[in-house]
Amino acid sequence: MKLWSYWRSSCAFRVRIALGLKGLPFAYAPVHLLRGGGEQFQPDFLALNPQRQLPVLEVTDGGETYRLVQSIAIIEYLEERFPTPPLLPSAARDRAHVRALAEIVNSGIQPLQNTGTFAELRKHNVDTEGWARTFIAKGLTALEQHASARAGAFLFGDQVSLADIYLVPQLYNARRFACAPTPTRRLCPHSKPPNPKLKSTRSFDGRVLPARPRRASGTSCEPARHMRHFEHAAGRTAWDPRD
Ligand SMILES: N[C@@H](CCC(=O)N[C@@H](CS)C(=O)NCC(=O)O)C(=O)O
Numbered sequence: 420m421k422l423w424s425y426w427r428s429s430c431a432f433r434v435r436i437a438l439g440l441k442g443l444p445f446a447y448a449p450v451h452l453l454r455g456g457g458e459q460f461q462p463d464f465l466a467l468n469p470q471r472q473l474p475v476l477e478v479t480d481g482g483e484t485y486r487l488v489q490s491i492a493i494i495e496y497l498e499e500r501f502p503t504p505p506l507l508p509s510a511a512r513d514r515a516h517v518r519a520l521a522e523i524v525n526s527g528i529q530p531l532q533n534t535g536t537f538a539e540l541r542k543h544n545v546d547t548e549g550w551a552r553t554f555i556a557k558g559l560t561a562l563e564q565h566a567s568a569r570a571g572a573f574l575f576g577d578q579v580s581l582a583d584i585y586l587v588p589q590l591y592n593a594r595r596f597a598c599a600p601t602p603t604r605r606l607c608p609h610s611k612p613p614n615p616k617l618k619s620t621r622s623f624d625g626r627v628l629p630a631r632p633r634r635a636s637g638t639s640c641e642p643a644r645h646m647r648h649f650e651h652a653a654g655r656t657a658w659d660p661r662d
Contacts, residue, residue: 518581528589555593
């Protein structure tokens with residue numbers, strides 16, 4: 420398999436995590452989304468994906484080679500073809516729940532803070548980082564509320580699922596845009612600031628927090644553990660070449 424990816428693409432990050440969790444090796448084809456106006460706009464990339472977005476996964480299946488696009492379609496394909504370990508629960512209603520959690524990120528947050536969206540917003544002099552913080556905060560707050568009743572060690576129960584695969588790259592983006600949840604929130608309490616160079620950061624509800632918020636005593640730090648788990652699963656050297 421071959422993955423066209425960019426180290427900071429959260430959508431490609433999802434696929435890297437799924438490949439990592441399923442133990443599937445892949446070749447890495449870097450596409451720099453910013454350099455020279457964006458390599459996704461070069462003619463050879465158009466042939467790969469007319470939407471000019473990452474990720475693209477090339478697979479050979481039944482003796483033929485295909486290129487798949489859209490992270491959700493790619494991950495569901497991997498799930499069907501390589502079912503172990505499962506990324507979806509066995510009961511239909513539980514699968515619907517997990518897919519809904521993933522979709523809060525997939526359609527409710529990420530498209531609003533994508534590179535292409537920012538490029539358009541800048542034409543209208545919009546403060547893109549403030550815009551991103553607004554939608555990330557709203558989306559992650561909804562995700563947390565929706566997940567809370569059935570969450571365990573992971574977003575759904577005690578097994579990693581599609582929902583976590585969508586959450587973790589979005590948390591990376593939250594840190595990138597200095598949208599730090601309050602340290603007491605269960606979903607992603609930070610023990611570190613999103614960016615050590617920042618003097619302050621913002622909570623979900625817009626409050627300015629000191630750069631190094633103290634974790635409230637007794638607060639669990641499960642998502643931080645999740646991040647380490649996923650970084651390990653995704654294989655840092657395979658996905659972070661920073662070409
Ligand atoms: N729904 C798509 C979204 C793909 C997407 O937005 N990819 C971003 C990177 S995370 C991209 O390629 N942006 C470049 C651009 O919009 O110019 C998916 O989940 O794969």
